[in-house]
Amino acid sequence: MRLHLITPENSSFQTLLTTIPLLQQDFDMLHLRLHYFSDQKLLSLVKELRNQSFPDSKLLLHDRPHLVAELGLSHVQIGFRSPRFEVVKKRYPFLKIGVSVHSLREMEQAKEADFFMLGHIYQTASKPNKQPLGEKEAEQIIETINQPVIAIGGIQPAHITPLHQIGFHGVAVMGGVLNMDKPVEALASYNRARRELNV
Ligand SMILES: Cc1nc(C(=O)O)sc1CCOP(=O)(O)O
Structure with missing residues (x-):
């Protein structure tokens, strides 16, 4: 079971830089979801993480395929702030594209995505007024899809x-x-x- 960490809304440059290197052995993918950072600030953060030996293979940027390409990274996550999936796929065919979705319909609109993030599965403070999907509905959605799906929301x-x-x-x-x-x-x-799954 893969474990992805997503930067919280209020993350500061300095906090991320001191915390992430302490954790980096123990998760699979870091999502830099920092829509309030300028491109320049995001580029600096990636540079600093690389200086601390953070591996490119665990780095994913949300919403900014142009920076993923510029940095020579491989993964981008597409959401409501991003250019449309088809546009990103056409312009950056070499990238691995994850798409954030909330229903089967949204998944079907991005059929050629490399992977999906489906949410929100449980109640979460970040979506206070929205009903979660729940496990049953999530199961019905993902059993129709071949690509890997990552669960998000209140996990x-x-x-x-x-x-x-x-x-x-x-x-x-x-x-x-x-x-x-x-x-x-x-x-x-x-x-x-995660380890208990293998027992
Ligand atoms: C960033 C995000 N996207 C969601 C979605 O449903 O698409 S839920 C979410 C926030 C998840 O935060 P937490 O792990 O603290 O519940």
């Missing part, structure tokens, strides 16, 4: 086993690690749950 360590059983390829966590007082310990509890 706690205890959700890892049921989400794995439903068929999710991984989980994405935003607030539950990088916003915590003790991110190393918070991440460890997700990894314990």
